[in-house]
Amino acid sequence: MQFLTLEDAVAQHVHDGDQVALEGFTHLIPFAAGHEIIRQKRKDLMLIRMTPDLLYDQMIGMGAARKLVFSWGGNPGVGSLHRLRDAVERGWPAPLEVVEHSHAAMANAYEAGAAGMPCAFFRGYRGSDLPNVNPDIRFVPCPFTGEELACIPAIRPDVTIIHAQKADRDGNVLIEGIVGVQKEAVLAARRAIVTVEEVVHDFGLRSSNAVILPAWVISAVVVAPNGARPSYAHGYYSRDNAFYIAWDEIARDRETFQSWMQEHVLR
């Protein structure tokens, strides 16, 4: 584990063509890190994320991705992700290959990745058309009961990036609130970058069962205050729901989107 600047962490650990997972289930979405990837003009990424959200809308709209692995691609409570739709429906700014799953499947696939398994088994996809359009979804019989179970490959990103509340001085990381799939996504990856709100001397009073990622499973820790905005960091700031609503208008039009990105991300 190294403490790095955001610029150095992305430069060292995220390469063109990588399989990249930026996780955070509504909560703790690593926006600052995603924006740095856009600024460093990474290309041909295979973006993995259960809920693409505004961040992947921005990365896709800026042409960083060739492929998207996901299970729910909308603006929660608002509507469409217009940049994602434009890429899928009209190939702008580049055609986007999609590999589509359900939430249960992706959660299982991350867990399998964390557990060092080649694939995940679960009771899923029964009666759905999704297996017809995603060849990664297969069915195998349980060797003991004969029950047909869904089977999908484990997710093993080249690099996972998450945001968390705190790191201590040794680079151990504490995550609180809705913890999503972040622990699994970090343990499944070859490299992991964690951006944090702050570094503290030690975590102090906490539950014995707190979600803590030890420094030795993390490649780089980056101090990035407000690094999850406009999503939120439990205990620090709340979700900017008004911005999620405003994004609908910003992203609807290609030029409005590009000038917003120019002004707020590329600077």
Added chain:
Amino acid sequence: MNYTPAEMMTVAASRALDNRDVCFVGIGVPSAACNLARLTHAPNIHLIYESGTLGTRPDVLPLSIGDGELCETALTTVSVPEIFRYWLQGGHITVGFLGGAQVDRFGNLNSTVIGNYAKPKVRLPGSGGATEIATGAEQIFIVMRQGERSFVERLDFLTTLGHGRTGRERRKLGIRTRGPTMLVSDLCTMRPERETNEMVVVSLHPGITSEQVCRNTGWPVRFADTVVETIPPTSEELEVLRDLHARTARAHGTAGGNE
């Protein structure tokens, strides 16, 4: 008291929930209906959102499935793999509440694409939790606005299994949960007919005619032998629902939209 068709739909959906239910909640109308039930006739209902919040009691409706409000008011919060593996797949959910862009007569749902999958006319958000909620929860309530383009003869894509394309798919696939047992819209309530599992109208909301339902359904919709009139929202139900929406609007400048 006057009320809107959307309020009637939310109230009708909320009434179907029981005080003992453990409910897997989606954003939008399901979330409003579940919290209305909790604030009226079902104070002990357990609400679970797929972000991992168990037994949550939000004061305002969340805009997203993972708003901080859900975690802060929950009994406990678990990881997303745990919510799907232990709590849903493990068989601890009595009701799953779903919607979609399209529904057919057997309660199958499409939330993936309008048009062709490879070259869609409209790319919709996709499955989210729905595909496994539909088979993991003991029963499913569907709530959707009714119209010719949403209540369709044939789905463009079957994201989420209802009773299957023949109405009898569940048993064939070895699925032991019941699937959709109720479909509530802004016009009526439908339930699956015994034997065929086709959704038939059992109740018309006040002021709605059977012709209106036919016009707004893409398949030749059938009616149960006895069709009753839905009991209109009570003043208590409307007050609680409107308070909830007003608190929500103050909190994040919206009435708690649709997933």
